[in-house]
Amino acid sequence: MIEVRNFTKIYDGVKVVDNISFNVRKGEIFGFLGPNGAGKSTTIKAMLGLIYPSSGEIKVNGFDITREGKHIRKHIGYLPENITFYDNLTALQTLYFYSDMRSIPRDNCWSLLEEFELREFANKKVGTFSKGMARRLGLVQAFLGKPKLVILDEPTVGLDPSGLIKVREKIKSLKKSGTTVFLSSHILSEVQKVCDRVGIMNKGLLVAVDAVANLTKETSLEEVFMKYTRR
Amino acid sequence: MYDIILPIAKKEFLDNVRNKWVILLSLLFIILTCVTSYFGSTGKPGWHALHDTIRLIASPINLLIPIIGLMLGYATIAGEREKGSLHLLTVYSPVRSQIIIGKFIGLATVLLTAMLIGFSMSGIIIGLNAGWTGWPSYLLFVIESFLLGCTFLSISILLSSFFKTRSKAMGATIFIWFLFTIIWSMIIAGLLLATFSMEDSLGETLPHWFYISDFFNPSRIFSSTILMITSTSHNQLPWYYNIYSLNLATFVWITVCIVLSTIIFKKMDI
Numbered sequence: 001m002i003e004v005r006n007f008t009k010i011y012d013g014v015k016v017v018d019n020i021s022f023n024v025r026k027g028e029i030f031g032f033l034g035p036n037g038a039g040k041s042t043t044i045k046a047m048l049g050l051i052y053p054s055s056g057e058i059k060v061n062g063f064d065i066t067r068e069g070k071h072i073r074k075h076i077g078y079l080p081e082n083i084t085f086y087d088n089l090t091a092l093q094t095l096y097f098y099s100d101m102r103s104i105p106r107d108n109c110w111s112l113l114e115e116f117e118l119r120e121f122a123n124k125k126v127g128t129f130s131k132g133m134a135r136r137l138g139l140v141q142a143f144l145g146k147p148k149l150v151i152l153d154e155p156t157v158g159l160d161p162s163g164l165i166k167v168r169e170k171i172k173s174l175k176k177s178g179t180t181v182f183l184s185s186h187i188l189s190e191v192q193k194v195c196d197r198v199g200i201m202n203k204g205l206l207v208a209v210d211a212v213a214n215l216t217k218e219t220s221l222e223e224v225f226m227k228y229t230r231r
Numbered sequence: 232m233y234d235i236i237l238p239i240a241k242k243e244f245l246d247n248v249r250n251k252w253v254i255l256l257s258l259l260f261i262i263l264t265c266v267t268s269y270f271g272s273t274g275k276p277g278w279h280a281l282h283d284t285i286r287l288i289a290s291p292i293n294l295l296i297p298i299i300g301l302m303l304g305y306a307t308i309a310g311e312r313e314k315g316s317l318h319l320l321t322v323y324s325p326v327r328s329q330i331i332i333g334k335f336i337g338l339a340t341v342l343l344t345a346m347l348i349g350f351s352m353s354g355i356i357i358g359l360n361a362g363w364t365g366w367p368s369y370l371l372f373v374i375e376s377f378l379l380g381c382t383f384l385s386i387s388i389l390l391s392s393f394f395k396t397r398s399k400a401m402g403a404t405i406f407i408w409f410l411f412t413i414i415w416s417m418i419i420a421g422l423l424l425a426t427f428s429m430e431d432s433l434g435e436t437l438p439h440w441f442y443i444s445d446f447f448n449p450s451r452i453f454s455s456t457i458l459m460i461t462s463t464s465h466n467q468l469p470w471y472y473n474i475y476s477l478n479l480a481t482f483v484w485i486t487v488c489i490v491l492s493t494i495i496f497k498k499m500d501i
Contacts, residue, residue: 048322051500070325078322084315086242088249100238101323141319 001026001149001180002047006056009042016042019056020206022199024182029175031191031212032184034201035229040184041081043201044153047182048078060149074102077147081154081184083138087127091118091137094126095144104145112140116166131158139167143174150174151182156190168194192221202229235324236333243337244344247303253345256299260349261356263295264288268357281357282365282461285372289457292376293450294412300383301404303338308391308492309400312501321501328493335388335489342380346373371460375453378481382449383407385488392492392499411450419444442472446480 002024009017017039024030034040045051047058049065057064063071085094095109113119116136121129129137135158142150152171156164171181171194185191191198192212198221200208207228208215215224247253268284269276279287308331311317324330350373358366387404394400423441445451459474 045501050318050321052498073323073325076322078319080315080318082315083319086246086316088246089242097238097242098319098323101235101320103234 001028001061002030002182003059004043004047004056005058007043007046007053007058008055009039009046009051010054016204017046017201018204020201020204021056022206022209024180024197026180027175027178028196029171029181029183029194031195031198032182032201033186033188033191033198033225038201038229039204040201041153044151044182044184048076048151049073072149074104074145075148077142077144077150079138079142079150079152079155081157083134085126085129085134085137087125090123090125091129092122094137095141098141099144102145108144108146109140112143115170116140116163132160132163135159136163139170143170146177147179149180149182153184154186155183156185156187164190188221188225192216200225200228235326235329236336239320239324239330239333240337240340243307243334244340247338247341252303253341253348256342256345257348257352259295260346261353263291264350264353265356267291268353268361278357278361280361280364281354281369284357285365285368285457286461289372289454289461293379293453293457296376296380296453297383297408297412297450300342300380301387301408303341304334304384304387305391305400305404306397307334307338307388308496309394310391310397312395313397317501327497331388331392331489331493331496335385338384338388339381342384343377346377346380350376368460372457375456375460375478378478378485379449379453382452382481382484382488385485385492386449389488389492389495392495411448415448415451436467439469442469445472446477449481449484452477452480452484 004020004022006019006021007017008015008019020039020043032040032044042051046053047060047065049069052066057066059065060069060072061075063069065072086097089097091113092109095113096106099106099109110119110122113122116139118133118136118140121133126134126137135155139152139155142152155167155171159167168190171183174181183191183195195212197209197211198215199206208224212221215221264284267288268279271277271279271283271287308317311320320330321327350369354366354369354373386407387400390403390407391400394403419441423437427438445455455472456474456477459477
């Protein structure tokens with residue numbers, strides 16, 4: 001589903017991501033780990049075509065995201081780490097807007113609002129939402145229209161325990177329906193519970209890519225993470 | 232393509248309806264036009280005909296509409312980029328140029344709606360009180376005002392695409408407003424005085440560069456066009472300086488600014 005080949009990103013002469021390569025298979029849940037400043041968000045942005053690679057290429061579903069992104073964007077759902085909506089729009093108007101942007105039907109907006117316990121706030125302006133509510137709305141917009149690929153950057157930040165469980169269940173249900181999920185998170189216990197494979201980044205390098213089961217044969221994911229990201 | 236442009240344009244328009252910009256602008260146009268028409272330049276009460284109203288209102292409109300156009304657009308890219316909402320918009324837009332075009336159409340519709348409400352209501356009030364003579368000129372004046380607004384809107388979108396932060400984009404728009412509405416005339420007047428002799432001035436043959444320079448300033452294009460609409464004799468003007476060429480220059484301004492915004496935005500890391 002995702003092919004990252006020799007991807008490098010340089011900002012003002014500083015190599016933020018250094019020649020990384022990995023694949024994400026169709027239908028799998030891939031966890032993307034690393035300490036702050038490791039280059040995870042830069043890689044995610046490049047996978048979405050928000051930034052251009054300094055070198056290397058990134059393909060999503062066979063299309064080069066920077067040159068042929070128009071063929072695949074409709075099928076991607078994305079939750080940014082710091083999500084910001086338009087304060088003037090209500091939750092429902094926000095979802096309708098993103099549905100229209102992606103040319104997908106508006107029909108599952110209500111059911112998703114229900115699923116994430118936002119139905120009663122559907123007609124409230126997003127500007128009045130708490131951080132947790134905005135996060136849940138962010139998740140709802142990412143799941144609109146049954147996307148083929150969902151990219152979630154820190155999906156559980158600001159969520160209460162019930163929200164966290166809901167996200168976990170949703171991700172598992174997406175896998176059952178064949179959706180590929182790319183997930184970046186600092187909550188390693190959650191990653192261990194839901195992901196099939198993980199990639200670990202440190203200082204702009206991809207230091208490990210393997211199945212969670214292989215990495216945690218003898219130890220916890222936390223210890224694996226510490227081993228690979230020790231500075 | 233329109234599947235993406237229209238939702239963006241609609242959102243921009245509705246945003247400005249919700250935050251009362253459309254109503255405020257409409258009221259501003261009504262009050263400004265009616266007050267100017269009633270008090271005129273002397274301050275003596277009494278309604279002026281539509282034709283005279285255009286002459287009276289052209290200068291304040293030439294200062295006000297550029298500000299409105301610039302304020303509507305300066306944060307449209309830089310502000311959203313800073314806030315973070317541009318991420319989702321860009322991820323979900325198949326082609327980035329659609330975002331620029333959608334935003335331009337939406338904001339231009341805000342301007343058009345406010346102008347249609349404001350100028351048509353004030354036009355009716357003036358018409359009922361001072362007669363309907365000169366309504367075709369008034370209509371042309373409204374169209375030219377809208378084009379002036381669109382030109383400054385496209386300039387502000389270009390600045391918003393170029394500068395990374397809202398504050399820098401705002402600084403640049405303020406500079407552009409001063410340049411085109413105030414500084415420009417002073418520079419041109421200075422150059423004219425420095426290079427043009429008194430004898431030439433008596434003969435009323437201004438140099439070509441003077442006329443050509445007008446094409447490079449949307450504000451000058453507007454005032455010259457309004458002058459042509461309201462005046463009946465303009466025999467001394469060069470062949471290339473007429474209402475059609477000036478309007479063509481306006482369209483070139485809008486197109487160039489939107490194309491440049493698109494090019495910058497396409498290459499931008501978000």
